[in-house]
Amino acid sequence: MNDPEVAREYHRATMHDPSGLRPEDPRLVRGYRPLQWDRKPPQFKTYPGLEGLPLPDDVSHTSGSELGMGLLSRLLFLSAGVVRTADLGGEALFFRAAGSAGNLSPIEVYLVTGDLPELEAGVYHYEPVEHALVRLRPAPSNTPPALVLTGVPWRTAWKYRERGFRHLYWDAGTMLAHTLALAEEAELAVSVELGFVDDHVTALVGADGVHEFALAVVALSGSVALPEPEEVPAGHLADDPLEFPLVTLAQRAGDLAADEDVEGWRRAVRSLSGERASFDDGPSLNRPLDEVIRRRGSCRQFDPGRIAPAEVLGDAMAWATRAVPGDFVADGATLLEHYLTVHAVEGVGPGAYRWRGGELELLRAGEVRDAAGHLCLDQALGASGAYTAFHSARLEDVLGALGSRGYRAAQFEAGIVEGRLHLFAYDRGFGATGLTFYDREVARFFACEAVPMLVTAVGAPLHAPVPGGLPRRPVLLRRT
Ligand SMILES: Cc1cc2nc3c(=O)[nH]c(=O)nc-3n(C[C@H](O)[C@H](O)[C@H](O)COP(=O)(O)O)c2cc1C
The missing domain is CATH 3.40.109.10 (NADH Oxidase)
Structure with a gap:
């Protein structure tokens, strides 16, 4: 078992x-x-x-x-x-x-x-x-x-x-x-x-x-x-x-x-003494949650020309990586590490970064859009946003301590962070999408032991999603 x-x-x-x-x-x-x-x-x-x-x-x-x-x-x-x-x-x-x-x-x-x-x-x-x-x-x-x-x-x-x-x-x-x-x-x-x-x-x-x-x-x-x-x-x-x-x-x-x-x-x-998660008393959402959630939809195209304010990265990551209340992570801990390609964020030069302890650590400076698009299964959405976050886990440590059930937990926590990043991005008038990826290439690119669980790209939507409807009255999307 x-x-x-x-x-x-x-x-x-x-x-x-x-x-x-x-x-x-x-x-x-x-x-x-x-x-x-x-x-x-x-x-x-x-x-x-x-x-x-x-x-x-x-x-x-x-x-x-x-x-x-x-x-x-x-x-x-x-x-x-x-x-x-x-x-x-x-x-x-x-x-x-x-x-x-x-x-x-x-x-x-x-x-x-x-x-x-x-x-x-x-x-x-x-x-x-x-x-x-x-x-x-x-x-x-x-x-x-x-x-x-x-x-x-x-x-x-x-x-x-x-x-x-x-x-x-x-x-x-x-x-x-x-x-x-x-x-x-x-x-x-x-x-x-x-x-x-x-x-x-x-x-x-x-x-x-x-x-x-x-x-x-x-x-x-x-x-x-x-x-x-x-x-x-x-x-x-x-x-x-x-x-x-x-x-x-x-x-x-x-x-x-x-x-x-x-x-x-x-x-x-x-x-399992993993990384510390972000603190609860950090940034918060500005708008009513129901409004944010109904605005949410996955961006199908980002505007690569728009530079995101610093909070759309720093505050969003801090909010998204808070500890999850539950029994699959120790109090205040996380099973995940987060690696980012930054493309267009105010005050943050383009490059590869690690998000650790509420700070960005530069791994490698330089233009990384093309590489990011490739890592995301050659999808343009991985390259065209303001940044792309690779939610990763030291799988060997997780599996060693928690067995195969630990695999469920690491994937699950990555999904929670992905969902939270969406909410924060939409709260601030930006957008996001989940993305899949080439597994080995991601770990190789960031030269890290952690392997990717899931990816979120965040940026300015070229077309904002049509706000969603209410119970039993969903908005009818027109096909273009
Ligand atoms: C875990 C996850 C992975 C996803 N992967 C991709 C992807 O690789 N490429 C893509 O274009 N969209 C991806 N999406 C976006 C979905 O296609 C989108 O959520 C779905 O069509 C529902 O649309 P909505 O988010 O606008 O409600 C992903 C979404 C999630 C939650």
């Missing part, structure tokens, strides 16, 4: 390389053709025949920290709701509050709760299109409220094959960046728990452990006490989902089987 070797092998087998050659690993699915449109998985899990309980329309800031329908509506909509839609020749394509690689959003959200004002205790599934909760079963009335996030590998592997396993944690992270910011504003004692008995949580929400499995539990009131599993309706994920055995293996290798293993996980986390 939790053997680090499996994550190591998975990571190696799913690297991008400029040669375009697929790595050798007998467990990779050979001959799979990505993006077969007649097999495209549905965007959402559904429960045909089960009526949802609509959440309130109002997602504006409600004062106080009492968790009721108002705050739940705000948390769920602004983290996982549908904000935009496009018409694909009669079929709707939905865009969510948080970014997701390829807009595939392979995350499902469940609420497990005791009695709340206007909400009966139960295990609920969040329906993003209807902005409603479907009750799957009852729960003890004193169950502390928590969210369970699951990943649906086929939804992302349909395009990204086995590399999609990484996306589950990235996309859960961008979503939770929103949840964390909203919870902080509401003064909820939120905590992101990665230490749980996998089979328990998976069964609790009616997932099967292969086509859908548990990623994280988010305590909304300080503690987690999940009820025992019992039968729940199965729901519908896809007609013909394909399993990628290496993904199942990579996930299962990190599983915790019993409460003792969860204790062991927490001890191992505390023993």
